[in-house]
Amino acid sequence: MSHTRIPRPTLSRPHPELILNLGSCLAVLAIVGIVSYLLGRERDNVEQSSIRASSNIVQLIESDILNNAELYDQSLKELIWAVGRKDLAQVPSTMRHRLLFNPALVDQSRGDVLWLDGQGNVVGDSTSLVPRKANFADTGVFKAHRDHPNLGLLIGPPFKARLGDLDWCISFSRRISGANGEFAGLATGALRLSYFSELFQRLDIGEHSSINLLNTSGHLLAREPLGPGQPAIGGDFSQQPNFQRILQEHSGSFSAHSELFDEQRMYTFARVGDLPLIVLVAHSSSEVFQAWRRTAIIVGLATGVLCLGILWLTLLLGRELRRRHHAEQGLATLAATDSLTGLANRRRLDQVLRQEWARAQRNRTPLAVLMVDVDHFKAFNQRHGHAGGDHALREVARTIELSIRRPADLAARYGGEEFQVVLPETELAGARLLAERIRLSVEALPPFGGDERPITVSIGIGLHEAGTQHDLTRVLGAADEALYRAKANGRNRVEGPAI
Secondary structure: OOOOOOOOOOOOOOOHHHHHHHHHHHHHHHHHHHHHHHHHHHHHHHHHHHHHHHHHHHHHHHHHHHHHHHHHHHHHHHHHHHHOOOOHHHOOHHHHHHHHOOOOOOOOOOOOEEEEEOOOEEEEEOOOOOOOOOEOOOOHHHHHHHHOOOOOOEEOOOEEOOOOOOOEEEEEEEEEEOOOOOEEEEEEEEEEOHHHHHHHHOOOOOOOOEEEEEEOOOEEEEEEOOOOOOOOOOOEOOOOHHHHHHHHHOEEEEEEEEOOOOEEEEEEEEEOOOOOEEEEEEEEHHHHOHHHHHHHHHHHHHHHHHHHHHHHHHHHHHHHHHHHHHHHHHHHHHHHEOOOOOOEOHHHHHHHHHHHHHHHHHHOOOEEEEEEEEOOHHHHHHHHHHHHHHHHHHHHHHHHHHHOOOOOOEEEEEEOOEEEEEEEOOOHHHHHHHHHHHHHHHHOOOOOOOOOOOOOEEEEEEEEOOOOOOOHHHHHHHHHHHHHHHHHOOOOOEEOOOO
């Protein structure tokens, strides 16, 4: 049978350095994950806080606008009631003016109230007893009330005032009908848009944010702050995707890209009651998250330094573990190696013999042991001294080691000039073949120190076969007996176990 062996699968334990590296990577990933989660949650909190603050501003402005609209509507209703009194012409002019334009409802600083007849002429003016001269028959609001009797309170688009210095205004108007329902004129009031700008200025919302008032037609009524290059009062936003979304959702918040500012902005908006007005607070996302970004950068840098420190310490510790592992391996090798020949020592030999014997018993496989002895070594030692003897032993050991070709086989120094070779899963034919190879290789060594005869070895074979009742001591004894027979039969030969 050939000197072959079926390879056995081995289970290797994870290297401590691998476990260390894996643990460090998991720790770094956990730290990064936790920090990322906390930063993400903090960002959400900042966003929600900004939305709540914007909603409060929107509600405050909405409430103020509703109060003003209620005052204007009430003043228009009282004007219509007074116009309908039959005795209005007999009332003194001062009393008539107070009856038409109740000072408790009409605030001259915010705007004026006019009474227009059926032809659009001013017949009553809240600013003076003598009405100012003007005609509004050509305005869209006048025509709308004239042609549609059931409009109720109508809030018109922004316009430049024709009377006084009211600048940009919006109008509140109601139809005045005659006794038979015919169109008899208009009660209308103008509200300065600068009033909203003054209101917005009292609210600090940030340098790059803005408070806006628009009507449902998309016209800008007021904005604060109104910077250079931005749409002026009356600007049309009706075709902007963001305004269309605002118009559809009625109220709420969302983030979107602003074409006007070319940046991401946060919009919070609400419809002003049932009025065709929309209050909009727009924040620059970069401004809202500015403080958060600074915190994120600082925390990110600190986390990065921490993670790099962990990885660096892991590398240092891994290097120390490798050094320790190599040192332990070196010590283990020294503890298991014969210092003279470099082969396994007696301690290692006994350990391997017990392991291979247990495996042979468990797997029911053969086990062969070779006992190798250098012939006439004492005489050789006397001729060449201890240095020559040591040299000869090293040469023989190197030859034996080179003759062994399987990783599982073991050559060891048994003691003195004796060597032992353990051959797992090897039957007698394979053991004899290897023994002859060792014998011939040693015999082929060049003579030492002028000797005519070469160095030779005698080899005895001990064998355990599957299914037999041998024990390890008996196998070793059989190898020792075979060695003695080889020496007795003339040396430089191989003897197998006795039959």
